[in-house]
Amino acid sequence: MPQTKPIVSIENVVASASIDQRLDLNIITQTFPDVEYHPDQFPGLVFRIKSPKTATLIFSSGKMVCTGAKSEEQSIKAVRSVVQILRKGGVKIKKDAVIVIxxxxxxxxxxxxxxxxxxxxxxxxxxxxxxxFPGLIHRMLDPKTVILLFASGKLVCTGAKKESDVYRSVHNLHTLLEEKRLMIYES
Known part of the structure; x- marks a missing residue:
């Protein structure tokens, strides 16, 4: 049994979404002056919302990428909010977004x-x-994640598709470090 309980914090959830229809980004830009759209630099527009605090990239293909959420639930809520805001602004969106973490x-x-x-x-x-690079890069197979591990005992876990996978990865690695006596605890 590990001597300490890891403190885990979800920093960012990235979700992709599709509404399965084309969008006119110029009309969205005219309707919502706060969006960022520079088609000469990047093909998508950036649609930011305050709650949950996220940025959603919207492409003319109807595909979206939402970043900045602190949970799966927030990520899904953010994409649904963006679609709802677009609809309220007069953008005709037929289907609800299909969202994948x-x-x-x-x-x-x-x-x-x-x-x-x-x-x-x-x-x-x-x-x-x-x-x-000052950290050790560990590739875990189950769940499939990559963990950057630092001498301080801090780590970054990336590649998880579910929050439960993050906790499982951290727990599995912590248990492995303990079993192999690689942890140093100051008494």
Missing amino acids: QNIVASANLGGKIHLEQAARNLPRSMYEPEQ
């Missing part, structure tokens, strides 16, 4: 320091090149 990025603190050199030798699918 693409990536969840979380940070965590394991509550102790880590022997990164030893961890690099003992953990499978790990890479540690301190001259290039």
